[in-house]
Amino acid sequence: MAVLVAVGAVAVAVAMVVGAMVGPAGPAWWRVPLALLDRLPWVSVDSGLTARQWDVVWMIRAPRVVLAALVGATLSLAGASYQGVFRNPLVDPYLLGAAAGAGLGATVVFAVGRSSTSAWPVDPLPLAAFVGALVAVAATYVVGAAFGGARSGASLVLAGVAVTSFATAIQAFILQRNSDVVRQVYSWILGRLSTATWGDVRLVLPYVVASTLAMLLHRRLLDVLRVGEDEAAALGADVRRIRLVVVLAATLGTAAVVAVSGLIAFVGIIVPHAVRLAVGPSYRRVLPVSLLAGAAFLVLADVPSRVLADPAETPIGVVTAFLGAPFFLALLRAREVRQ
Amino acid sequence: MTTLGFCDLGVRYGGTEAVRGFNDLLHAGEWLCLIGPNGAGKSSVLRAAAGLVRYSGSVAVDQVEIPAASPRWRSRRIAYVPQSPVMPADMRVGEYVLLGRNPWVGHFSRESAADRAAVRGVIEALELGALAGRRVGDLSGGERQRMVVARALAQEAPVLLLDEPTSALDVGHQQHALELVDRLRRERGLTVVSAMHDLTLAGLYADRLVLMHQGVRVAAGTASEVLVPEVLAEFYGASVRVHTDPDGTVVVVPVRPRSGTVPG
Numbered sequence: 001m002a003v004l005v006a007v008g009a010v011a012v013a014v015a016m017v018v019g020a021m022v023g024p025a026g027p028a029w030w031r032v033p034l035a036l037l038d039r040l041p042w043v044s045v046d047s048g049l050t051a052r053q054w055d056v057v058w059m060i061r062a063p064r065v066v067l068a069a070l071v072g073a074t075l076s077l078a079g080a081s082y083q084g085v086f087r088n089p090l091v092d093p094y095l096l097g098a099a100a101g102a103g104l105g106a107t108v109v110f111a112v113g114r115s116s117t118s119a120w121p122v123d124p125l126p127l128a129a130f131v132g133a134l135v136a137v138a139a140t141y142v143v144g145a146a147f148g149g150a151r152s153g154a155s156l157v158l159a160g161v162a163v164t165s166f167a168t169a170i171q172a173f174i175l176q177r178n179s180d181v182v183r184q185v186y187s188w189i190l191g192r193l194s195t196a197t198w199g200d201v202r203l204v205l206p207y208v209v210a211s212t213l214a215m216l217l218h219r220r221l222l223d224v225l226r227v228g229e230d231e232a233a234a235l236g237a238d239v240r241r242i243r244l245v246v247v248l249a250a251t252l253g254t255a256a257v258v259a260v261s262g263l264i265a266f267v268g269i270i271v272p273h274a275v276r277l278a279v280g281p282s283y284r285r286v287l288p289v290s291l292l293a294g295a296a297f298l299v300l301a302d303v304p305s306r307v308l309a310d311p312a313e314t315p316i317g318v319v320t321a322f323l324g325a326p327f328f329l330a331l332l333r334a335r336e337v338r339q
Numbered sequence: 340m341t342t343l344g345f346c347d348l349g350v351r352y353g354g355t356e357a358v359r360g361f362n363d364l365l366h367a368g369e370w371l372c373l374i375g376p377n378g379a380g381k382s383s384v385l386r387a388a389a390g391l392v393r394y395s396g397s398v399a400v401d402q403v404e405i406p407a408a409s410p411r412w413r414s415r416r417i418a419y420v421p422q423s424p425v426m427p428a429d430m431r432v433g434e435y436v437l438l439g440r441n442p443w444v445g446h447f448s449r450e451s452a453a454d455r456a457a458v459r460g461v462i463e464a465l466e467l468g469a470l471a472g473r474r475v476g477d478l479s480g481g482e483r484q485r486m487v488v489a490r491a492l493a494q495e496a497p498v499l500l501l502d503e504p505t506s507a508l509d510v511g512h513q514q515h516a517l518e519l520v521d522r523l524r525r526e527r528g529l530t531v532v533s534a535m536h537d538l539t540l541a542g543l544y545a546d547r548l549v550l551m552h553q554g555v556r557v558a559a560g561t562a563s564e565v566l567v568p569e570v571l572a573e574f575y576g577a578s579v580r581v582h583t584d585p586d587g588t589v590v591v592v593p594v595r596p597r598s599g600t601v602p603g
Contacts, residue, residue, distance in 0.1 A: 217447045223434070224441050228425035234389045235494070236414030236442035281429045 001288075004279060008292030012069060015296040019065035020057055022303050024311055027053040064196040068302045068316075069295035070208050071193070071257040072267055076294025077287060078250035079268025080275070081215045084222035084283050085246045086153045092268040093254040096160040096247065097136030100167035102258045105132025106188050107171045110181040125188075126203065126259035132167075133255035139163050141247070153229065153243065191264035191317030193302055200260045211253030215287060218246050222283035264298070264317050266324030271297055273331055341416070341497035342367050343388070343530050347396035350383040350554075357383040359554045361396070370524060370531040372545030374538060374565075376575050379551040381534035382422065385500045388532070389419035400498060414442035418491035422502040424483075428476025432486055435475055436462055439493025458493050465489045465519070481512040485519070492523065499524075501533040505540065513537070517544050538591040542566055550574060562589040 017036065021029040027049050034047035035054060049057070078093035086095070094100075105128035137160075144159035175182055221242050225232050229239045254268075271294040272286060279285040298316070301323065305316045348361040358380040365371050373381040387394040390405070390413045397404045400416045418439070426435070439461075440454040450458075462471055465485050470478065478486065484504070491499060501520065505513040521544055524531050535541040541548055542562030550558040550565055552574045558565050566589045571579050582590040 220444070220449065221446065224438055226425075226427045226430065227435075227438060230391050231419075231421060231425055233391060233410055234414060234417075234419040234421075235438060236411040238410055281427070282434060 001285065004285060004289055005292065008289055008296070011296045012292050012299070015299040016065050016069060019068065019299040019303060020061045023056075023061055023306050026056045026061065032057055059198075063198045063201050064193050064302065065299055066201050067196040067204070067260065068193050068299045070201065070204060071261045071264060072271070072298025072301075073291045073295040074208050074211065074253040074257045075264065075267040076271035076275075076290040076297070077212060077215050078254045080272035080283070080286050080290040081218070081222065081246050081250045082268075083272060084225060084286075085243050085250075086157060087225065087228070088157070089273065090269070091157075092266075093250060094263070094268070095157065096140045096251065097163040097167060098133040098251055098254045098258065099263050100164040100171070101132035101134070101136025102129040102255065103132070103185075103189055103263065104136070104167045104171045104174075105129045106262075107174050107181075107185050108132075110184050110188070111174050111178040126200075130255045130259040133258055134251065136163050136167055137247070137251045137255075141244075156243075187315065188262045189317070190315035191262035191320075192313070193261055193305075193316055194313045196260070204256045204260055207252055207256035211249040211256070212291065214249035215246060215253075216291075218242060219283045219287040222246070222287070226281075226283075262315075262317065265321045266328070267294060267298055267301075267320050270320075270324045270327050270331075274327070341401050341528075341530050343417075343498050343532065344399040344402065345384070345388075345396070346399065348384065348387055348398065349395040350380070350387050350392055351395075352392075357554050358387070358394075358551075361551075361554075361556060363549065363556075363559075365530050365532065367530055368524065368528050369547065370521070370533070370545045372541040372548050373532065373534045373551055374536075374541050374548055375551035378553075379574075380554040381551055382502050383554075384551075385419065385502050385532060385534055388417060388498075389413075389500055390417075391419075411442055414494060414496065416496050417498045417500060418494040418496040419500045420487050420491050420502065420504060422506070424487050426475045426483060426487075428474060430475045431471070432467060432473050432475060432478070433458070433462070433471040435486060436467070436471075436489045436493050439490040442494055442496075457495065461489045461492045464492070464523075480507055480509075481515065484508060484512065484516050488516070488519065488523075492527075497528070498530045498532070501531065503534055503536065506536060513540060520544070538566055538571070539589070542589045542591070563587070566591055 017033055020036065021032040031047045031049055034045045035049045035057060037043050038045045038047050075093055079091070082091045082093055082095055083089055106125060109125050109128045140156065140160045140163045143163065144156035147155060147159070175185060221237060224235055224237045225239070225242065233239050272290045275286055275290045275293050279289050301319045302316055305314045305319045308314045343365045345361050345363045348358055349356070350358040361384055363371065373384060375381055383392065386392045388398050390410055399405065405413050437450060437458050440450050440458060444450050444454060462468055465488065467485060467489055470482060475483070475486070499520070504520070505516050508516060517540060520531060523529060533545070547560065548562060548565040549556050550570065557574060558570055563583060566581055568579055568581050571577055571591070578594050578596045580592045580594050582592065584590060
């Protein structure tokens, strides 16, 4: 286990350095690691970077790389946690309406007009996406608990489907009325890290840390849940409390990262599954390794999104889905062969 | 050694009453077998005692009523083996048995060395050592049954509930499984409640039988007291012949109804 975490941590570090090396309008790629080394205490290396080049690395690329790591880690961990708590391998962090809620919140802000809100003391876009995601998941929980059995996760999933279509319908209605913002909404939905700042990192960090800790603490209990809700209860697990806390934590983290990065698809499904293939199905390993693998994956996926259509950006959601869809099919096929 | 008491137990699913006014007191180390036709409420009694359904009345372990809101308290005293346990195919046998330690492990901590030692002991006692590293999905039916019993024993609860423990097994494995439960009961002083369909096996292993019908207990006693053709005809709607072997074993054999119609 310690070895797995060490390998994962090294992978994240390497991915982040690679992420900081690539991009338009910067120094030669090989100078970046030298400059980063130079910043370490007690190390002095002449990287030959100008002050302006260092600004490109530190003010533009570094926050983007750090944000990608946080977003990837949170989405993967939340995906793995949702899959554990609902005992369903095809579930992702957007399942209970977080994506649709965030999308609706963002759409409302775009429709009201970015210009009319530009004077606000805080940017309403991440706030609206965050609140939209939380409200949607809360609605799912209330509806699911009201109509389903207290212990059944299935009714919650169905309620999530209903809330998602409801929010999507309202979003479609608003877009119909405000067709001038369709393009902006569309590009938000596909996900973006291109505008990342240290401010974004500071904004999401508390949520990411809190939700990550809460999810990791439940990794043993998620293994207990693998034998089903009834048997887990007979083994002394408080199934409802575990589900509530894990869903709350996963939703909080997801809502926070969605607010700054848009809806980045597939990370929450493909990373936990790839991790399962590598380290086995126990959540004690799947959760921490997903966290690290997700961070490394999204940092690396962000590299082609910067350079593929240079100087334009390819939305990162397109890159992850482009890699994710074939992987997903291969995974389904492998499952079929095994059964 | 631990007693298990049911006082005016009632279980409802929506509008239907599955169990009504069920009373019993098992003395320590006793094996009680619930029998009765499908839907008689046998499983519901077990599920109530395991805390899986809401119930009225009370279930008491050593005369202490089980607090409704503490699954952990209950799981330290009562281990439950369901009729068809969920067996994640890709879990390892050792990991599966380790789940039985959950009642004793702090919510957010890991199993201690003592927990792992307890699991090793159970695995050895049930001769699962060679299988501990195997995937659950690769085991045979009999091996799975032993694994599930091993998880229940790892709980170190003095009361063991078994819902149809042998219905999926062939006659040899049925015998092995029940002999195993009986041996463990004697060695560890377990108090056992099982629900069973095979009346001969029920009579062979249990100290006492309770016959349930439509949620109510209608007969109780030893095998020779409960397993009589008139009673079985009335409540099962079955035609049976009952032999008592010289050693006292009561054997229930189905027979073709003479008139071509089933009585009851």
